[in-house]
Amino acid sequence: MKSIKFVNGLVPAIIQDSQSREVLMLGYMNQDALDQTLASKKITFYSRSKQRLWMKGEESGNTLELVSIKNDCDSDALLIQAKPAGPTCHKGTKTCWGEVSRVNYYEIERLENSIQDRIENPKNGSYVSALISEGINKVAQKVGEEAVEVVIEAMDNNDALFLEESADLLFHYLILLQAKGYSLKEVLAVLKLRNSNN
Numbered sequence: 177m178k179s180i181k182f183v184n185g186l187v188p189a190i191i192q193d194s195q196s197r198e199v200l201m202l203g204y205m206n207q208d209a210l211d212q213t214l215a216s217k218k219i220t221f222y223s224r225s226k227q228r229l230w231m232k233g234e235e236s237g238n239t240l241e242l243v244s245i246k247n248d249c250d251s252d253a254l255l256i257q258a259k260p261a262g263p264t265c266h267k268g269t270k271t272c273w274g275e276v277s278r279v280n281y282y283e284i285e286r287l288e289n290s291i292q293d294r295i296e297n298p299k300n301g302s303y304v305s306a307l308i309s310e311g312i313n314k315v316a317q318k319v320g321e322e323a324v325e326v327v328i329e330a331m332d333n334n335d336a337l338f339l340e341e342s343a344d345l346l347f348h349y350l351i352l353l354q355a356k357g358y359s360l361k362e363v364l365a366v367l368k369l370r371n372s373n374n
Contacts, residue, residue: 181252194243194257200264201272217242219258238262284360291354315355319348
């Protein structure tokens with residue numbers, strides 16, 4: 177981490193959920209707060225109103241566990257990724273902007289990264305590695321098979337099976353995308369473009 181430029185002894189710290197990537201809150205840190213955060217792995221701020229250090233959640237128990245810290249291009253602001261233990265805002269909402277949690281794409285990104293790793297570093301016993309070794313036609317065929325199974329379950333009344341088959345379809349579709357050198361983000365970009373043209 178580059179040398180931080182404190183202004184009047186403080187630097188703004190943007191807190192982001194390490195999984196959902198939602199912005200949770202904004203606080204301020206001085207050098208002591210930063211040092212304590214790094215040492216304890218619990219996000220600690222400098223309270224301008226109380227004129228002292230305070231660990232987020234010291235009273236409520238809704239702490240923020242440190243995952244990573246980055247400073248921006250000018251070294252005068254911090255982006256801190258954290259794991260929240262409960263609502264971040266003192267008003268009981270997940271964020272200080274009262275936002276409802278969005279869809280968590282972080283898990284899909286993790287799955288895509290895992291698939292990519294199995295493609296680039298084949299592993300014995302790995303389903304993904306074995307499927308990829310059979311070639312792109314086999315991967316595409318599996319997506320087709322899973323799509324048919326989703327259609328069949330959609331016409332039935334077993335919700336659990338429908339969700340299971342939907343998960344299988346998404347998983348194999350992600351494998352196909354990676355095998356073709358693409359990611360779900362690129363598919364979403366096409367949908368976004370279509371939406372803007374409507």
